[in-house]
Amino acid sequence: MATGYHRIIMKIVLTGSLFFLGSSAVQAGVLVQCPGDADGSATWTGAEVQPVHAKCMHLGAGDGFITMADGKLQYMFGFSNLTGIPANTPTGTAEILDAGTLAASFPAPLIALDEGDEFYLTLTNIGMSMRPDLFDPHTVHFHGFPQAASIFDGLPDSSISINMGSSLTYYFKLNNPGTYMYHCHVEAAEHMQMGMLGSFYVRAAQNGTIFNYKGKDFSLFAYNDGDGSTGYDREYPIQIGSFDSAFHDASLAVQPLPFATMFDNYSMLNGRGYPDTVNPNPLPPPAENGGKLSQVESTLITASPGESVLLRISNLNVTKMNTLATLGIPMRVIGKDARQLRGPDGKDLYYNTNSITLGGGESYDVILDIPAGDAGKTYFLYTTQLHYLSNDAEQFGGMMTEIRIN
Amino acid sequence: MTTRFNLTMQLSAVLALLFWVSPLQAGIDGITGTNFTLSVKTGRVFTPDGGSLLLWGYADGTGPAQYPGPTLIVNEGDTITITLNNALTVAGTASAPNVSMLFPGQRAETSTTDPGVPGILTSEAAPGGSVTYTFIAAHPGTYLYYSGTDPALQVEMGLMGAIIVRPSNGANFAYNHPDTAFDREYLFLLSEMDPRIHEAIELDGPQSTAVGPYLANPFPVVWFINGRNAPDTLDIPNLPVLPNQPYNSAPMMHPGERVLMRVLGGGRDLHPFHHHGSHARIIARDGRLLASSPGAGPDLSHEVFTIKSVPGETVDAIFEWTGKGLNWDIYGTPADGPQFVHTCVDGNGDDFDDTTHEYCPDHYKPIPVVLPDNLDLAFGGFYSGSSFMGTLGSLPPGEGGLNPHGGYAYMWHSHTEKELTNFDIFPGGLMTMLIIVSQGAPIP
Amino acid sequence: MNRSISGTGKRVGYLLVLLLVLTAGPALAVNLAAVERIWTPPDGGAAIRMWGFVEDPGSCTALPNSWLPGPTQQGVVNGTLSITLRNCLSEPVSLIIPGLETNLTPQTFVDAKGRTRVRAFTHEVPADNGTTVVTYSWNNLRAGTYLYQSGSHPAKQVPMGLYGALTVGRNSAAANDVVLLFSEIDPALHGSAEAANTKNYKPKYYLINGQSALPGSTPPVIAGGRNQKTLQLRFLNAGLMTHVPTIQGPYMKIIAEDSYPYPFTREQYSVLLPAGKTIDALWRPDAQASFALYDRRLSMTTNGIPGGGMLVSLNVAKKFPWILYVPPIIHGGVVLP
Ligand SMILES: [Cu+2]
Numbered sequence A: 001m002a003t004g005y006h007r008i009i010m011k012i013v014l015t016g017s018l019f020f021l022g023s024s025a026v027q028a029g030v031l032v033q034c035p036g037d038a039d040g041s042a043t044w045t046g047a048e049v050q051p052v053h054a055k056c057m058h059l060g061a062g063d064g065f066i067t068m069a070d071g072k073l074q075y076m077f078g079f080s081n082l083t084g085i086p087a088n089t090p091t092g093t094a095e096i097l098d099a100g101t102l103a104a105s106f107p108a109p110l111i112a113l114d115e116g117d118e119f120y121l122t123l124t125n126i127g128m129s130m131r132p133d134l135f136d137p138h139t140v141h142f143h144g145f146p147q148a149a150s151i152f153d154g155l156p157d158s159s160i161s162i163n164m165g166s167s168l169t170y171y172f173k174l175n176n177p178g179t180y181m182y183h184c185h186v187e188a189a190e191h192m193q194m195g196m197l198g199s200f201y202v203r204a205a206q207n208g209t210i211f212n213y214k215g216k217d218f219s220l221f222a223y224n225d226g227d228g229s230t231g232y233d234r235e236y237p238i239q240i241g242s243f244d245s246a247f248h249d250a251s252l253a254v255q256p257l258p259f260a261t262m263f264d265n266y267s268m269l270n271g272r273g274y275p276d277t278v279n280p281n282p283l284p285p286p287a288e289n290g291g292k293l294s295q296v297e298s299t300l301i302t303a304s305p306g307e308s309v310l311l312r313i314s315n316l317n318v319t320k321m322n323t324l325a326t327l328g329i330p331m332r333v334i335g336k337d338a339r340q341l342r343g344p345d346g347k348d349l350y351y352n353t354n355s356i357t358l359g360g361g362e363s364y365d366v367i368l369d370i371p372a373g374d375a376g377k378t379y380f381l382y383t384t385q386l387h388y389l390s391n392d393a394e395q396f397g398g399m400m401t402e403i404r405i406n
Numbered sequence B: 001m002t003t004r005f006n007l008t009m010q011l012s013a014v015l016a017l018l019f020w021v022s023p024l025q026a027g028i029d030g031i032t033g034t035n036f037t038l039s040v041k042t043g044r045v046f047t048p049d050g051g052s053l054l055l056w057g058y059a060d061g062t063g064p065a066q067y068p069g070p071t072l073i074v075n076e077g078d079t080i081t082i083t084l085n086n087a088l089t090v091a092g093t094a095s096a097p098n099v100s101m102l103f104p105g106q107r108a109e110t111s112t113t114d115p116g117v118p119g120i121l122t123s124e125a126a127p128g129g130s131v132t133y134t135f136i137a138a139h140p141g142t143y144l145y146y147s148g149t150d151p152a153l154q155v156e157m158g159l160m161g162a163i164i165v166r167p168s169n170g171a172n173f174a175y176n177h178p179d180t181a182f183d184r185e186y187l188f189l190l191s192e193m194d195p196r197i198h199e200a201i202e203l204d205g206p207q208s209t210a211v212g213p214y215l216a217n218p219f220p221v222v223w224f225i226n227g228r229n230a231p232d233t234l235d236i237p238n239l240p241v242l243p244n245q246p247y248n249s250a251p252m253m254h255p256g257e258r259v260l261m262r263v264l265g266g267g268r269d270l271h272p273f274h275h276h277g278s279h280a281r282i283i284a285r286d287g288r289l290l291a292s293s294p295g296a297g298p299d300l301s302h303e304v305f306t307i308k309s310v311p312g313e314t315v316d317a318i319f320e321w322t323g324k325g326l327n328w329d330i331y332g333t334p335a336d337g338p339q340f341v342h343t344c345v346d347g348n349g350d351d352f353d354d355t356t357h358e359y360c361p362d363h364y365k366p367i368p369v370v371l372p373d374n375l376d377l378a379f380g381g382f383y384s385g386s387s388f389m390g391t392l393g394s395l396p397p398g399e400g401g402l403n404p405h406g407g408y409a410y411m412w413h414s415h416t417e418k419e420l421t422n423f424d425i426f427p428g429g430l431m432t433m434l435i436i437v438s439q440g441a442p443i444p
Numbered sequence C: 001m002n003r004s005i006s007g008t009g010k011r012v013g014y015l016l017v018l019l020l021v022l023t024a025g026p027a028l029a030v031n032l033a034a035v036e037r038i039w040t041p042p043d044g045g046a047a048i049r050m051w052g053f054v055e056d057p058g059s060c061t062a063l064p065n066s067w068l069p070g071p072t073q074q075g076v077v078n079g080t081l082s083i084t085l086r087n088c089l090s091e092p093v094s095l096i097i098p099g100l101e102t103n104l105t106p107q108t109f110v111d112a113k114g115r116t117r118v119r120a121f122t123h124e125v126p127a128d129n130g131t132t133v134v135t136y137s138w139n140n141l142r143a144g145t146y147l148y149q150s151g152s153h154p155a156k157q158v159p160m161g162l163y164g165a166l167t168v169g170r171n172s173a174a175a176n177d178v179v180l181l182f183s184e185i186d187p188a189l190h191g192s193a194e195a196a197n198t199k200n201y202k203p204k205y206y207l208i209n210g211q212s213a214l215p216g217s218t219p220p221v222i223a224g225g226r227n228q229k230t231l232q233l234r235f236l237n238a239g240l241m242t243h244v245p246t247i248q249g250p251y252m253k254i255i256a257e258d259s260y261p262y263p264f265t266r267e268q269y270s271v272l273l274p275a276g277k278t279i280d281a282l283w284r285p286d287a288q289a290s291f292a293l294y295d296r297r298l299s300m301t302t303n304g305i306p307g308g309g310m311l312v313s314l315n316v317a318k319k320f321p322w323i324l325y326v327p328p329i330i331h332g333g334v335v336l337p
C-alpha cells in the first residue's frame, strides 16, 4: 500500500527483507541493549548492577487476538512485553520468538517511567504468525517526546525500522514529565488501526517532596508545579482506542484493506468496551492465541473519599475525535499533551469541566477531587458521543467505565 | 472521477524533492496589496492516485481557480477591498449558483457601488455578476475566508482560503508583541473532500439532488494541506501538473529558529495536527492573542504536541527545536570519525552554541546504543543514512535520497491516521515533512 | 455494578432529598412529563416520531402533538431544583443534569455472560402510563448553563429528543441571555422498532432550539438582546456530533464551560461545542441588526439540502426600547445602505 517514492522504497525494503530471511538467518539480530544487563533480559538480576537512572524494556511486535465486549474475536497487530526473558543467550532468540508469537496485547504494555530516567527500549520484530505473507518492519514512535531526534522517532519515512527477527534499541532521556503515548508508525493507518498502541507516561521529579495544596499534603504530582496543585493520590492511564472489525477481519483473511471505508464499530477504553472496562482482572485469554493474556488493563477507577485521582487520558483512535465526560464529579484539567496547563509567566490555566475532547495523538491530565462525603457513590466516565455507548450492535457498552468511591 | 496519468507526476515529485536546494521560496505564498479581484471558476483538484475532482475555486483575477483560494496577505490597519466575480460555469442547461465570501473575524461591508445581490449570510455575486466587499484589517493574525452561499456545498467544492494580517510591528512578528517574533512561517490550511459530492455536481450540475445524503453526512476520503495531498504537499509550488493547486507545504528550519505555524481549519472536520519533533506553543486563536489583558503578550499560551484544528478556526503556534537534552551529541563525536570534530561555544551563557545552537551540555556525549546492521533495517526516503545532523551516511542502493543535506525529518500530519490516505491508498493525505537542517545548510 | 437500590432505600433517599429541599435556599419545583410527540420537518419531509420533555399535563392523555426541546428551566444561584417526572413512554426514563452533583442511584441489569451493566445513570420512572411520578432534586445550584436529559439508555433516549436546557443565574456583565440549544435528528433511529446499531447514527436534521432553517428562506429568528448591551450566549449541544457555532459580527468572550468559569477568558468568533457540552460567552452587539449564527461544521443542511440546518438570525433590538426606530435591511450582521 504505497505510492510514488514510497512505493519504490517499500519495494526495496521488501526485497531486502526477503534476502535477509532467506540467506542470513544465522545473524538474525535479536539483541537487547541495556546497560549493566549481561543476559539481555532488560532487567538486572544476580550480579548485574542497574546504573543510576537506567531503565530498560523489551517489546515484541507481532500479532494476536483479543475478545470484544460482545464476544467477537478480533485479530490484531500489537506489542508484547518480553522484558525478563534473557535474549542475549544462545537460546535467547528462540525463547524470545516463542514468547512473542501471537502475544500482542491491547493496549500495548504500559510504559510508566520517572523523569530523569534514561530509557533503553528494545523492539524485536517477531513477525505475524497469522500473516506469513507479511514481512512488515515495525517501530516505536514515542509520541510527544520533546526535542526528538529522527533516529529514535520511530517514523519510518525519516529513519529506520526493524525487520522481522531483529531488534532495535531506542534511547530516550526523559527530561519532561507528563502523559505521552506510543505506537508503531509503520504504515500508520494500518498498523495503528490494527492495534499497535499503548500508554506511556513520565512521573515528575517533584515526587517525594511534600506540598500542601488546599489543606492537603501531596507527595505525588503530575508536574513539577512547585505548589502541589497537580498533586494526586492515585493515577490511572486511560487510552481511548477504537476498532473497525471489518478492517481486522479483512486483514486476517488476507483481503484488501478497506482504508477509505474505515469506520470504527468498537469504541474502547484501555482495549475493552463496557462492561469489560470495569472488570478488575485481565480478561480470559482467547484460545486462538494459545491462551496468552492479551487484555490485562482494567479501567475500573476506584478511590476513597477525599482523594485526588489523576486520569492520564490519551487518544489513539485513528478515525475520529472523541469526547470523554465524567458524570457526578467534575474534571479539573491540569495538563495537556504532557505539559502543565500554566502560562509562560506562571499563570495557572487549569479549568474545570465535564468533558474533554481529544483527537488521536492528544492527551489530557485531569484530576478528580473526590468529596469527603462521597463514600459509596459511583460516578461515570463515558463518551457523550452517545452512539458509541455500544459494542458494535450491542447496546449498553462501548466507551464507558465506572468510578467507584469506597 | 477523471483519471489521469500518474507516474509522471510521482516522478516529478521525487525529482523536485531531490532538487529541493533549487531556489524555491519557503514561507507563505500569497498575494499582497489592498485591492483584490477574485473570480470563482471551475478547476480540477488532482489527487496523487491519478484521479481528479471538480473544483469550484477562487481565482486571482484572470488566473486559474485555486484550492485553496489565493492567500491574501495584508497589513494591519489597511482598508481592504475585494471584488468577487462569479465566472462559475456549469455543465448542461442548469444555471450557475450565486457565490460569495465571508470573512470571519473581519467586519466586512458590501460596497454601495457594487452591492451584488442579497443572500442569506451576505451579499452575493450572481452568475456573470460581481460583488465588492470592504473591511479594515483592524487586527493582525491568521484568518479564513470562505463562501457564505450554501456553505455546506460550496466550501466542500473548494471555496475557501486564508488571510494573513501582518502587524504594524513588522513582518517577522505574528502580533504586536515581541514574544510573537518568528524566523520562518508556514501555512497549514487543512481540509478534506467527499468525492461523491464532486462527482454528483459534475454529473448533474449544481442543482443535483443526489448530493443530499452526502452533504447531510459527508464521508471524506481525501485530505489536504494547503490544497494538496501528500506526497504532493512536498512538491514545489506552482507545479504545471497541478494547475489549480499552486501551494505546497514543505516546512524547513534550522535548529534554534522560531517557526510560526499558522494552522487553519478550512474544511468541515476537526483534525488533530500532530507535529513530530517537539511541542509548539499556541499563542493565538481566531486571530486573537491568548493574553490576559491587552499588551500582556501571549501570557495565556501553552504548549501542545498536537494542535486540535477546529473547522473555521485558526491557531497560531510557535515551534522551536534544538535537540536539547537528548543526552548525546546530535553532531557526532570524534569517535564517530574525524569529520565529526566540532566545537560547542556558548559565549552568551544560554547553554547553546552561539552559531549552531547545539546544546553544549550534551557536547561530545556518544550516542548510547548501537544501531542494528543495515540488513536488519528498513530505511525511509527521508533518512540520511546517519544518526547525526548534517551527515549523509552510506545506505544501500536506492534507499534514502530525499534529504540531501542530512537533516532531521519529522512528519507533520493528521493523527487521525485514516486521513493519511488518498482514496484508500496509504501513505498520502493530510501530511507533510518538516526538515531541520544544520545551520550551514541552505533553506530556500 | 455491585450496587442495586431497593425500593425502600429509594424512598428513604427521596425523603432525605425532600428534607434538604425544605431547608435550602430559593426553590424551583417543576413538573415534567416524558411524552411521545411528532416533529414535522420544514422541508415537507415525513413527520418524525420523537420523545420529549413537556410541562406535565397531569396525565398521559390528550397531549399536544408537536415536539420541541424540553422547556428551559431557570434556576436560582444557590437555590434548589426539583423536577417531578411523569413517564408516558413505553420504557423507563430518568433525568440527569451533567455538572450538577447529586446522588446518582444507577440502575443495572445482568447480561447473558453474568456481567452487571448500568442501563440508567440514576433512578427511573417506570413505564406505567403515567401512574407513578418520581422527583429528582439538586441543591446549591451553581450559576451556569446545563443540559437536562434522560439518563436511561442515553444512546437511544437522548437522540430521541429527551433533553432541555437549565439556566442558573446570569453573568453580572450581561443584560440579557439567550439559549442556543444545538441538536440533531436521525429519522432512521426514530421508527417504532428498537433502535438499530447506534454506531450508524447519521442525522438528517440539524436544529438550533428545535428548529432547522429551511434552505432558501429567512433563517429562524432568535431575540438577541439589545444593541450595545452585553448578551450572554448559552450554547448547549444535546446532539451526538461536534458543532462549531460561529457568529458573524463582534467577537465573543468565552467565559465558562459546562457551568465552570474559565480562569481567564478568551476572544473568539466561534466555539468548539462537542456532544454534551455547554459554553457560555459574552457578546456585545454593536448594531441594531440581525447577526447570523451558524455551525461551521457545516451542518447547514436540511435533509441534505444545503443552505438550511443549523443557522439562525440573532436579532438585536434597538438600544433604547422607548425610542421609535425603523430597522434597516440587514444581511449577515452588515447594515446595508
Ligand atoms: Cu507496525
Ligand SMILES: [Cu+2]
Pocket (backbone or CB within 6 Å): A141, A143, A183, A361, B274, B415
Ligand atoms: Cu503519534
